[in-house]
Amino acid sequence: MKGENKKLFNSWRQKLVNNVALLTTIIDFGEDHEIEEIDSIFQRVKLEINNLEIEIKNYINKINKSEILLKGIKLTLLGPPNAGKSSLLNLLSNSNSAIVSDIAGTTRDIIDIPLDIGGFKVVIGDTAGIRDSNKSKDVIEQEGIKRAKERSLESDLSILLLPLAQDGNVKIEDDLLDHIKILLENSNKLLIVINKFDLVDIDKDKGMIKSEIMNDLNRKLNLSDSQVKNLKYQFVSCMSSEGVDKLNSNLLESFKEITWSDDSNPISISKRSKDLLINDVLYGFEEFYNYYEMNDVVLATESLKYSIDGIGKITGQAVGVEEILGVVFSSFCIGK
Numbered sequence: 001m002k003g004e005n006k007k008l009f010n011s012w013r014q015k016l017v018n019n020v021a022l023l024t025t026i027i028d029f030g031e032d033h034e035i036e037e038i039d040s041i042f043q044r045v046k047l048e049i050n051n052l053e054i055e056i057k058n059y060i061n062k063i064n065k066s067e068i069l070l071k072g073i074k075l076t077l078l079g080p081p082n083a084g085k086s087s088l089l090n091l092l093s094n095s096n097s098a099i100v101s102d103i104a105g106t107t108r109d110i111i112d113i114p115l116d117i118g119g120f121k122v123v124i125g126d127t128a129g130i131r132d133s134n135k136s137k138d139v140i141e142q143e144g145i146k147r148a149k150e151r152s153l154e155s156d157l158s159i160l161l162l163p164l165a166q167d168g169n170v171k172i173e174d175d176l177l178d179h180i181k182i183l184l185e186n187s188n189k190l191l192i193v194i195n196k197f198d199l200v201d202i203d204k205d206k207g208m209i210k211s212e213i214m215n216d217l218n219r220k221l222n223l224s225d226s227q228v229k230n231l232k233y234q235f236v237s238c239m240s241s242e243g244v245d246k247l248n249s250n251l252l253e254s255f256k257e258i259t260w261s262d263d264s265n266p267i268s269i270s271k272r273s274k275d276l277l278i279n280d281v282l283y284g285f286e287e288f289y290n291y292y293e294m295n296d297v298v299l300a301t302e303s304l305k306y307s308i309d310g311i312g313k314i315t316g317q318a319v320g321v322e323e324i325l326g327v328v329f330s331s332f333c334i335g336k
Helices: 004-032 035-071 085-093 139-154 174-185 206-221 225-230 244-259 271-293 297-315 321-331
Strands: 073-078 111-117 120-126 157-163 190-195 232-235
Touching (some): 004 035, 004 297, 035 120, 035 244, 035 271, 035 297, 073 085, 073 139, 073 174, 073 244, 085 244, 111 244, 120 244, 139 174, 157 244, 174 190, 174 206, 190 206, 190 244, 206 232, 232 244, 271 297
Parallel strands (some): 073 120, 073 157, 157 190
Antiparallel strands (some): 111 120
């Protein structure tokens, strides 16, 4: 409403016009420059484009974070059958949104529940329990498992819910283990929640048990030191609600990381404008770098003109030869 986007796009456009003007002096008036000066101008343009690329990519990143805020954070519940996913969903939503049963495979399709958690709009998806395919010949359950995996790959955050066994160990089947490795390799955000912690003997050292469980899972997932540092664990009991408040706090921290921006105001532009920034403006920069490496000033200049045209499709401003030459003659002692 304040016209801030228009001002920003116009400033990017002007920077591009100025850099195209610099390259035009090399193409049209190269005989007036020393070789060293020509190389210096080309390098200067590359540095300017590199800085502008960083600025535009940061802007697009803010757009993505703003879209998450407006549309809702997509959160997926993952885990084996009977891990307590539906029970956790009911706790987080304070309702009986999902059917809870001792029968494995109760949840077949994805159940989406929109929630307000700490002021964040969240869409939680309860999914089918993931188990090795050879343990189920039910084609509907297999389709549910397939959808659960696909949904987690598209989510902003996934909660991996694993149940604690009577012997105090956490078992994870190969199929689920392999999928979690894929999530981590793709840098998908993951929070591991150990359920049924009420089964731990009250006389045992719970801190030691937690440490042993985390170390065992880290080993099974073959995590690097950096991945171990970034991975979060939470221990809960859906039966007694133990640890659920702490889980909510961890979720809020994750939501802030997902949507954080140094600009407190969300940025909203049309999908068309966002696509033009990515497919025209940034694409033009990529082509510019390619021709820079080939030392082809002419095609490098055309690549930047493609980027200018991309911004022009957003602002409605085309760039003409007169404008570029105006910058050339005002910036260089040419024709005097």
